[in-house]
Amino acid sequence: MAVEEAHEIHTVKDTGTLQDIPDDVTLRRKVPVREQLHPAQRVSIDFDEAHNQELLDTISYNFPIKIFTDGSKLDGGEVGSAAVVYLPNGNKVRLKTKLGRTTSVFIAELTAIESALLWLTRSKWRDNAIIASDSLSSLKALQDRNNPDPTVFSIHSALKNLRQNHDQHVRFTWVKAHCGIEGNELADQAAKEAATQRTATCNNEFPISFAKHVIRLRTHQKWQEEYELESQNSQIAKWFATIDEIEEFRKQVAVSFEMTQILTRHGYHKSYLHRFKITDDPLCPCDDSSIQDIMHLLRHCPIFGGARHDHEMTCNNLKINPYKINELLTKSEPTTTFTQLIKTIVNRLKNINKT
Structure with missing residues (x-):
């Protein structure tokens, strides 16, 4: 069974599809080295840490645009990501994205950051911005200049575009979840709302970790069935x-x-x-x-x-x-x-x- 499991995982990597998953939901692949940004063009990212609203206010004081991002996966399997943008004029913009059920929370968190940056690129606002996320793993992934994940690559490209074409700088900070930070709470609520939207899903891909999990469950079920058949003796x-x-x-x-x-x-x-x-x-x-x-x-x-x-x-x-x-x-x-x-x-x- 272990050999069959390894063969099935290899097949998924080769074909980009997974048994029992619709063909339009494909394997999430790394960005090829030849398509990645030249090392000299890659943006170095660091982030602060804010454990409460007061500390966040201090960190973000000189950034007119404040963006809070979050990703959510509900018990029913629905996935959503969201960004809440606080503009200098006092208005708020909510960006919600419904994602496929095969999307991990990690990817949902990254997608929220990506959505915020792409919106910033298209908007008329050219003030510097700060992005606050409660996902430490996402922020650490962004720190890796050689990370081949497609969403990380998209974020790095957007940051480079904002800096080179608009002289717009973006700072990142980690915020502690569910500790009374207003923007984080709004982003969390918006991500849950995005997960339950009756709209078509974006990012219809599955990570290899999802495929391995599904294949392992299938192998386990087959093993259990054989065990039950042989259990009489x-x-x-x-x-x-x-x-x-x-x-x-x-x-x-x-x-x-x-x-x-x-x-x-x-x-x-x-x-x-x-x-x-x-x-x-x-x-x-x-x-x-x-x-x-x-x-x-x-x-x-x-x-x-x-x-x-x-x-x-x-x-x-x-x-x-x-x-x-x-x-x-x-x-x-x-x-x-x-x-x-x-x-x-x-x-x-x-x-x-x-x-």
């Missing part, structure tokens, strides 16, 4: 209902010889050994009548009563099932006592069974 499936549970278990519990024996039910217990005629019978020496399988050893065998009592008391105090792994993983303490119980059983079993 699988010992592992008796412990884990889903692939997600296995992955979570592997994150939290170190793989060990003892744990492998318990989960696969292949080990030193007599019900397993008897299948291969290594022991005369499958019975546990604790009473010479109970089948010595994994569940007997874990839940009933009096030989391991002490370790079992510690584990079950821990689980009872936390109100979780002592033998449901997905519940055990929600707390570290029962996971530890379960692991200790398993190690106690496996490490003593050979001597107990004299095998």
Whole structure:
């Protein structure tokens, strides 16, 4: 499956399209080196930081045009970007753009800055401007003079155009979100409104990260379906209902010889050994009548009563099932006592069974 996943990602990069996505929504590609600005023409960008309205007012005092930008992705998947322009005459201009559902918040934030600069280029206003964004990642992306992202390239080109053709300079500042800065709050509201507009979307592209995410989900679903088909005869499936549970278990519990024996039910217990005629019978020496399988050893065998009592008391105090792994993983303490119980059983079993 990993090979198939890698092949599908390569195909997306080659064709620019993604299965189950409309053909007019294409891969977002980097700007080729030959099309990028000459290094001498690239604009160096720095930004200030404003954690409140008072500090922002100080930073922006000498900039007659103040622009606030924001991008938003709603729970339903709708995406929008917006810029709110404060003009020297006291008027405000709101620029809203509805973006495709495959657009990331990062790209939405950059698109808002791009929209503001393109509007500034077309407008009659030639005062210097300051752009305030609450997206630190976007501002850092703009600082990279060699960034091949198409929106970053467009922003750099617009800044160069404003400076060379209009002698208009733009300063950037990061603002803390949702801390009472009026312009930022208005931009946030406008971006959400843009996301829900009943208009055609712009920027119908998907980043390669989106493609990888979709392909990974598809691979995971296929893996889960195959796991369910094979679960009827699988010992592992008796412990884990889903692939997600296995992955979570592997994150939290170190793989060990003892744990492998318990989960696969292949080990030193007599019900397993008897299948291969290594022991005369499958019975546990604790009473010479109970089948010595994994569940007997874990839940009933009096030989391991002490370790079992510690584990079950821990689980009872936390109100979780002592033998449901997905519940055990929600707390570290029962996971530890379960692991200790398993190690106690496996490490003593050979001597107990004299095998």
